[in-house]
Amino acid sequence: MVASERLATADIVAAAKWGTGQPIEDPEREAQVLDTVRQQAVERGIEPDAAVAIFRDQIEANKLVQRYLHHGWTANPAQRPTERPDLDEIRPVIDRLNGELLNEIRATAGIRGQPSCRPRLMIALRQVSPEPDTTEPGGANEARHTGIHRAGLIRAAPSLCD
Numbered sequence: 001m002v003a004s005e006r007l008a009t010a011d012i013v014a015a016a017k018w019g020t021g022q023p024i025e026d027p028e029r030e031a032q033v034l035d036t037v038r039q040q041a042v043e044r045g046i047e048p049d050a051a052v053a054i055f056r057d058q059i060e061a062n063k064l065v066q067r068y069l070h071h072g073w074t075a076n077p078a079q080r081p082t083e084r085p086d087l088d089e090i091r092p093v094i095d096r097l098n099g100e101l102l103n104e105i106r107a108t109a110g111i112r113g114q115p116s117c118r119p120r121l122m123i124a125l126r127q128v129s130p131e132p133d134t135t136e137p138g139g140a141n142e143a144r145h146t147g148i149h150r151a152g153l154i155r156a157a158p159s160l161c162d
């Protein structure tokens with residue numbers, strides 16, 4: 001599920017911005033992402049407004065995870081990232097995933113309008129984030145981490161079905 005891969009970049013973006021004073025929300029970058037998506041949707045025969053709506057949800061989900069992480073790192077210094085990834089290296093990865101998500105949107109055009117779309121989406125969400133084993137060492141941490149990514153995916157999901 002490309003939406004889940006895209007959402008996973010939020011961890012790296014959050015670490016890239018942490019401690020730099022650079023805000024999580026970057027309206028200029030959002031506008032650039034959405035402009036490119038609109039253009040690429042037209043090229044691929046996807047309804048551009050639907051594609052933009054889907055990507056708005058992906059961006060909101062990304063910000064939700066980033067904000068959650070920054071909040072946690074503010075409260076718990078031990079959890080703060082020890083390295084600062086380079087945002088200029090992550091954005092091309094996000095651009096590539098945006099293209100892949102557009103391909104997935106095109107490939108699932110026949111399903112997206114059906115009543116079975118939402119149940120199928122819920123099954124896909126469960127598959128990409130299985131329940132962590134909290135009896136394992138580090139399991140509680142992993143469960144918290146999985147929890148926010150699930151919440152993010154649910155935030156990213158509504159526009160994926162018509």
Ligand SMILES: O=C(O)C(=O)C[C@]1(C(=O)O)C=C[C@@H](O)C=C1
Binds near residue numbers: 013027091
């Ligand atoms: O590229 C960034 O700076 C991100 O934080 C990622 C992202 C996105 O999901 O594409 C999310 C929030 C920003 O407002 C802009 C873009």
